[in-house]
Amino acid sequence: MVLDYYPFGLKHKGYNNVINGTDHPYGFVGKEEQDELGLEWIDITARNYDPAIGRWMNLDPLAEKMRKHSPYNYAFDNPIYFYDSDGMAPGDQFKNKEAAALDFANQYNGVSINNNVELISVFYETTDASGNTYTTYAVPVGYKNDANEGGTAGTPEAVPLPEGIDSSQVTGDIHTHSQDRAGEGHGFTENGLIPPDDNSFSDQDLDANRQRANKTEGYTAFVATPKGDLLKHDPKAYKTGGQSVTTISSEIPSDPNSPSRNSSNVSPNVTPDVMPLIYFEDGELHPERIKTKNE
Secondary structure, three states: OOOOEOOOOOEOOOOOOOOOOOOOOEOHHHOEEEOOOOOOEEEEOOEEEEOOOOEEOOOOOOHHHOOOOOOOEOHHHOOOOEEOOOOOOOEEOEOOHHHHHHHHHHHHHHHHHHHOOOEEEEEEEEEOOOOOEEEEEOOOEEEOOOOOOOOOOOOHHHOOOOOOOOHHHEEEEEEEOOOOOOOOOOOOOEOOEOOOOOOOOOHHHHHHHHHHHHHOOOOEEEEEOOOOOEEEEOOOHHHHOOOOEEEEEOOOOOOOOOOOOOOOOOOOOOOOOOOOEEEOOOOOEOHHHOOOOOO
């Protein structure tokens, strides 16, 4: 069994062919090697991959959502940092949910603000060929065709998971609050009512998080706010005397029109590596209509 690979998956030669145990065709990222015609491609679920050149041999099924990159690149040409388990969209490998949440916030809070749509994703765990466990997150989804102002992203249970990942691997969720409606304390009303503060977890969020934590050990949730805070809710923290809601960062992309915008003033004009799935008013995906600049 081969144990050593170059970052793009090519086997080390000359010393790396000792078989310990039963020989089998599963190697790099735990996928089946295709040796029938001597091509030495790897079947990574959605596509065939050639580690000799570090390129897919088939067009990326999600090419329209990653317009900044070649549809044949593997892991954004950075296999040390990114991990692609199924040939669809590369998932970053993070040591914990906090690091994954911060990446999500930096990638997607600006898109959420510029398109006035809430985005949601879930965290799940993956294990590489060496047995190391990482946290990553699914491609975010949002809905502009929702009846609520700015739309809602639905529930974590509605987030599409990559092939081969099931709900038992989900360990938390993260969502954004789109633009700042000014919120409670700023004199803004919506239909005659003061809306919840967009810069904190809503009571509904907190209740839902507690319910999920009762079903999944270690479940935690995060929200990226329009003022530029990334907040974490650990529903079980109170049992150990800790704060259930804590601030992870106050330096993420923020809404220029927020009355309480953080002093860091991080621009929301960010183009993410992978575009989110935003369903517009007609219920369809329109990647070309997603705004990455505040206009």
